[in-house]
Amino acid sequence: METESSDKERDHAGLKGGFCEEIVRRSGDDFRRCYQCQSCGSGCPVSEAMKYRPNGVIRLVQLGFGREALESPDIWLCMGCNTCSTECPMAIDIAAVMSALRETAIEEGVRIAEPGILNFHQEVLNSIERYGRTHKLEIMMRHKLRQLDLFSDIDIGLKLLSRRKLDLRPSKILNISEVQKLFSGSTGEIT
Amino acid sequence: MNKAAAVQISYFPGCSLATTAKENNQSLIEVCKYMGYRLAELKDWNCCGSSSAHGIKPELGFNLACRNLSLAPEGIPLLVACPSCILHLKQAQSRLKRDEAATKDYERCWGRPVDLNLKILHFFELMDGIDCLPNTTLNGLKFAPYYGCMLARPPELRHEKNYHGLMEKLLSCYGASSIRWSYSSRCCGTFLSAAKPEVAGPMVNRIVQNAVDSGAECIVTACAMCHLNIEIRCTLKRVVPIFHFSELLSIAFKTGTNKDWFARHLIDPAPLLKSKGLTV
Known part of the structure; x- marks a missing residue:
């Protein structure tokens, strides 16, 4: 773990006030009560692929190592499965902390450690914005195209199509403007 | 009922x-x-x-x-x-x-x-507490009950009732037999199956391997995404069919249609159903 950051760097991310306080505010959970028992890191089904593991990410944030936390692959590998919060003796909503970190990472324009995962999420959101629901075939095709990875899953795609598990056409909701308004950030009256 | x-x-x-x-x-x-x-x-x-x-x-x-x-x-x-x-x-x-x-x-x-x-x-919750008259319609089918992450919840919802054991209880009542295994509440990999298959693949394989090693003839899922992820990402040579909980219930209850939906599975459950005398 990088521990050479100066105090100035620690309060990185251009955030007013402390980095840790900002993530506490955004996640709605004061995870400063974490005492590093590491239950979350031991139970996390994807921790093997992580750099710091959930408890490590929390520690980074507690200590103000904003850049290290925001640029870690861990925040993108987190699936929000809540296994960690179930095991946490302090009942910290770790998935919410990870969401707050991902949101901050995007806003701050830091280097994204897992651009492929972010792109996948964006394609899902694009689909919801377009149709109100997810259209899996289009999401996967756009995602694969973006990753310049056209062939790796073609066998799976064909199998799914042959078993009628992928719809060629999207299912679009009638009142799509209601959903699109949510994307434009307006929470004004919808008529 | x-x-x-x-x-x-x-x-x-x-x-x-x-x-x-x-x-x-x-x-x-x-x-x-x-x-x-x-x-x-x-x-x-x-x-x-x-x-x-x-x-x-x-x-x-x-x-x-x-x-x-x-x-x-x-x-x-x-x-x-x-x-x-x-x-x-x-x-x-x-x-x-x-x-x-x-x-x-x-x-x-x-x-x-x-x-x-x-x-x-x-x-x-609809299925919890129904009157179950012991029956043998599932003919001793040995299943691994797979809940995935559905039983794990964020702290604000952690005091709500947990339905762990419901699949075992109900399906056993209808003559199936649940096996004990280690991966019943292990996350299936969710979106990583699409966005990072090299991470999700081994997760899925470990789940299926443990079910097979524990003597399961099939895995029963409580979640449609778990079902899909296991079917598309499992690369093991020996696999077992994956059922949705509702599919086995419909066989148990003999709900009556021709259930052509089994043709939609990627891992064909027909041979197992046939060997168990479960005509659908």
């Missing part, structure tokens, strides 16, 4: 059941009908936000969930089939209950009062 007059329930299928897991949807609707529930699909429902909205734009995720809540007819319970959708809907409702400003925004946005008492039910 309750076969009295049909009880009306609103129904939120979610994107998976509406598309990739239509077999889950069809069997669930059949089982509900058999149980005496009449499901009315929520009109013009939208995606609950899925992991993607809740993962990178939590406010958008909240608002997408709220629109669905606003569509639910007042006073009629809302049945949700997907363990992930229901968490998002329940979390949104929980926030509306404690956050007055959010409630005001909701009412301004959707033009109607929030029904804070709306009962949001998972399919398991």
Whole structure:
């Protein structure tokens, strides 16, 4: 773990006030009560692929190592499965902390450690914005195209199509403007 | 079993059941009908936000969930089939209950009062506590009950009833036999199956391997996404069929249609069903 950051760097991310306080505010959970028992890191089904593991990410944030936390692959590998919060003796909503970190990472324009995962999420959101629901075939095709990875899953795609598990056409909701308004950030009256 | 007059329930299928897991949807609707529930699909429902909205734009995720809540007819319970959708809907409702400003925004946005008492039910809740007359319709089928992450919840919902053991209890009552294994509550990899297969693949293989090693003839899933991920990402030579809980219930209850939905499985369950004398 990088521990050479100066105090100035620690309060990185251009955030007013402390980095840790900002993530506490955004996640709605004061995870400063974490005492590093590491239950979350031991139970996390994807921790093997992580750099710091959930408890490590929390520690980074507690200590103000904003850049290290925001640029870690861990925040993108987190699936929000809540296994960690179930095991946490302090009942910290770790998935919410990870969401707050991902949101901050995007806003701050830091280097994204897992651009492929972010792109996948964006394609899902694009689909919801377009149709109100997810259209899996289009999401996967756009995602694969973006990753310049056209062939790796073609066998799976064909199998799914042959078993009628992928719809060629999207299912679009009638009142799509209601959903699109949510994307434009307006929470004004919808008529 | 309750076969009295049909009880009306609103129904939120979610994107998976509406598309990739239509077999889950069809069997669930059949089982509900058999149980005496009449499901009315929520009109013009939208995606609950899925992991993607809740993962990178939590406010958008909240608002997408709220629109669905606003569509639910007042006073009629809302049945949700997907363990992930229901968490998002329940979390949104929980926030509306404690956050007055959010409630005001909701009412301004959707033009109607929030029904804070709306009962949001998972399919398991409908199945819990039904009178089960011991029967042998599942002919000793040995299954690994797979809950995935559905039993893990964020802290604000952790005091709600947990349905661990329901699949074992019900299916055993109908003559199936559950095996004990280590991966029943292990996450299936969710979106990493699409976005990072090299990480999700080994996760899925470990789950299936443990089921096979423990003597299971099949795995029963409580979640449509788990079902899909296991089917598409398992690369083991020896695999077992994966069933949706609702599919086995429909066999157990002998709900009566020709169940052509089994043809939609990637891992063909027909040989196993035949060997167990389970004609469908």
